[in-house]
Amino acid sequence: MTEDTGTTDDVPAADAAGDGSWVSLFSGGKDSSWALYRALEAGLDVSRLVTVHPEGDSYMYHVPATRLASLAAESIGIPLVEVEPDDFGAEDAEESGAQGDAELRPLEAALGELGSELPGGLAGVTAGAVESEYQTSRIEAMADRLDAEVFAPLWQEDPRELADAMLDAGFEITIIRVAAYGLDEPWLGRTLDREAIAELEELHESHGVHILGEGGEFETLVTDGPHMDRPIELEYETEWDGTRGTLRITDARLGE
Numbered sequence: 001m002t003e004d005t006g007t008t009d010d011v012p013a014a015d016a017a018g019d020g021s022w023v024s025l026f027s028g029g030k031d032s033s034w035a036l037y038r039a040l041e042a043g044l045d046v047s048r049l050v051t052v053h054p055e056g057d058s059y060m061y062h063v064p065a066t067r068l069a070s071l072a073a074e075s076i077g078i079p080l081v082e083v084e085p086d087d088f089g090a091e092d093a094e095e096s097g098a099q100g101d102a103e104l105r106p107l108e109a110a111l112g113e114l115g116s117e118l119p120g121g122l123a124g125v126t127a128g129a130v131e132s133e134y135q136t137s138r139i140e141a142m143a144d145r146l147d148a149e150v151f152a153p154l155w156q157e158d159p160r161e162l163a164d165a166m167l168d169a170g171f172e173i174t175i176i177r178v179a180a181y182g183l184d185e186p187w188l189g190r191t192l193d194r195e196a197i198a199e200l201e202e203l204h205e206s207h208g209v210h211i212l213g214e215g216g217e218f219e220t221l222v223t224d225g226p227h228m229d230r231p232i233e234l235e236y237e238t239e240w241d242g243t244r245g246t247l248r249i250t251d252a253r254l255g256e
Helices: 030-041 066-076 096-117 134-144 159-169 192-207
Strands: 021-023 046-052 080-083 123-124 150-153 172-178 216-224 232-240 245-254
Touching: 021 030, 021 096, 021 172, 030 046, 030 123, 030 150, 030 216, 046 096, 066 080, 066 232, 066 245, 080 096, 080 216, 096 123, 096 134, 123 134, 150 159, 159 192, 216 232
Parallel strands: 021 046, 021 123, 046 080, 123 150
Antiparallel strands: 172 216, 172 245, 232 245
């Protein structure tokens, strides 16, 4: 992030990192998982994961399969706080900006409560934003109100380099939703490996698909990685309407 925003992909100074606890904004998808992994690598004291469960489509949050975040948290070994959409107020918002602000309120309230409970208070939050000014500006403003830092290691990094770094680290990533021309039903349940990334690069050239799905073209779930003790095993069926689709998870468990 730029210097004037206060958000950075640089590791916070050791003295700042020791002045409280960190919270990871976590969906179980690849981007938030990578932000968490990088924070743990950097030695930040991540004491909680926080998952928001949106109702329907969301301008602010990763939507599909967020209920599986509890399995991921169990594998990672960090307690999870789940935020329900009781007071999003999105149905009353006429503009996307108003909806985004309404969706942020329950998250900010949850983080405020955590700040009063965690040892040393809330030092900062991790975020998995890559290019979305819409999401990032709101997270920054929220962090400012909470007097917290933001650690965003994916921000404005090269998408292909990020994808390669995730695979090099040992992330196993499953595509659980697609919603873009060029991404058809066989992509559902597909592993995001180097072959898939190469195909996404071609789709980027031909159809403008973002390699990391930053525009909502696809959503993912990290089923295993170096920060997880046990993999997530899935059973599912595909739901496809002819232009977009999602995995309907019929069973999920931690493997050995």
